[in-house]
Amino acid sequence: MTKLIIEGGRPLRGSFTASGNKNAALPMLAASLLTSEPVTLHNVPAIRDVQVMMNLLEAYGVAIERAGSSVTLTAASLSSRIPDPELFSKVRASILVAGPLAARTGKAELHPPGGDVIGRRRIDTHIEGLARLGYRFSRDTKIRFSRKGPARGTSMLLDEASVTATENILMAATLAEGETVIYNAACEPHVQNLGELLIAMGAKISGLGTNRITVRGVRELHGAELAIGPDYVEVGSYMAAAFATGGRVRFKGLAGRPELDVIGKACTKLGATWKKTGQDLVVDGTRPREIVDDVGQAIPKLDDGIWPSFPSDLMSVAIVLATQCRGSMLFHEKLFESRMVFVDRLIEMGARIVQCDPHRVLVQGPCQLQGIAMSSPDIRAGIALLIAALCAEGTSVIHSAEVIDRGYERIDQQLAMLGAAIHREG
Known part of the structure; x- marks a missing residue:
């Protein structure tokens, strides 16, 4: 202490x-799970939450190289082991691995997220959004998402304009079949920055910066390079x-x-x-x-x-x-x-x-x-x-x-x- x-x-x-924007860096790091190719981010802040997120991704099998404020992440082979629950408890943004993991592998298994205690911060909107794409949710001591068959795009109205829920659904929708339309989406600058990275990786997204985001799913995403905004x-x-x-x-x-x-x-x-x-x-x-x-x-x-x-x-x-x-x-x-x-x-x-x-x-x-x-x-x-x-x-x-x-x-x-x-x- x-x-x-x-x-x-x-x-x-x-x-x-x-x-670099902490609230952009965390989901952009998680987005590396969507592809087996290298994703390079510049202007990554050297703060504890970012380091915890990188430790979490490494535990899932992501190879990470850091040079100054630049980070290259390669998720070529993902581990089936669930990382230590302490990693999840240290940062609220650990929930952001759910969407990309489920999209890439068909399932995601994680421990409940932690973070600041500044009020009730539910994950219902994450669950409901991923369910609309075809993912089943279950929970005991862990949180699990899984699907049978391909994820399918759909229209959904979020019950709250949650930033992290928008980001999770946005990442999952990039690899879903067909078109996904997210109404009442969060439109913060860091959501836009994540969207810019996903587009650079090959995603088809429109409406960033508005509360109606449209995603046309693609078969796979590739590596990309992008700077995080201030x-x-x-x-x-x-x-x-x-x-x-x-x-x-x-x-x-x-x-x-x-x-x-x-x-x-x-x-x-x-x-x-x-x-x-x-x-x-x-x-x-x-x-x-x-x-x-x-x-x-x-x-x-x-x-x-x-x-x-x-x-x-x-x-x-x-x-x-x-x-x-x-x-x-x-x-x-x-x-x-x-x-x-x-x-x-x-x-x-x-x-x-x-x-x-x-x-x-x-x-x-x-x-x-x-x-x-x-x-x-x-x-x-x-x-x-x-x-x-x-x-x-x-x-x-x-x-x-x-x-x-x-x-x-x-x-x-x-x-x-x-x-x-x-x-x-x-």
Whole structure:
């Protein structure tokens, strides 16, 4: 178990280059199971969840070579053995092996997935979607999918726009006979990035970026090479840190990225804006920030939702940023009932926050936070508490820092290069 020790009160300054999108990397790694030929991915983030996923794929028989931020995966011969359940318990995205394994071999056997405990995260939509393609589901201590005869394309309406369910069904449908139409599909940038890889592998897919995706099945897929797009959640987290600490940071090569428009709208509500300079975005937090009232001087509200709404993964850092802005804002977390459990720590640090119910908090700023000792309950709460520590007066200690490492590459080193007083122990 590791901990981060932070001396707060130092504005972040310098340049930042985004890592590859974690939420794109995980399904794209799993997609290598669909072919016996090599699949090469570039800009793969060096984070714990990615390493766990690669360990899981190796346990299924995938040969993996890594060179810098590039990874080549070859699933020439798959093992019939089921990997250790501990691998599945470490990452929620382990469920993503189900679709490609079932499509390639006719069956998939795995242990229940783990990951962050931020609310009830069911797999019913995965089960129902794969069942529509012809796969039978059974469960005891393991999860099993199997089919008799070929999988067949069909039309289906997902009961929720689940990202991982969309990805699992999308991968399985590439090798199904006929046409599959997925209604109420997730359309996040990482779903699109996965679709781009599948197309490069020979899949016939249309409608990426919309909630209606059409897949025309093919007999087999081949190898491919593709770069993973920048992680907009990581970028949003560092932007929040720059704004909240009163710093100035240049984000390299991100001008014109459409996925950042959603973050920009939320930042504007918080009185925080950036400017384009060539191919870069410059965040300047040196000016005072004031929350912009809604029409009629109503208390402004920021709520999350499915894409292109504000992403739930950035709700925690937005709450911390609001503590450093003048004015009041209501935050409504609609997707996960345990996302806001970390606000108790912010209140302990001196934040003026009223928790209305498990899904809503009212924040009034600005306020001077004080350093405390705390623990990281999940990836996004962990980064939010870390940003709070950067703003705080005095020393903060964040235990279970390895939880943050699951989603953020070299977080202590990156922040230190931007001027933060931070070091790791353990």
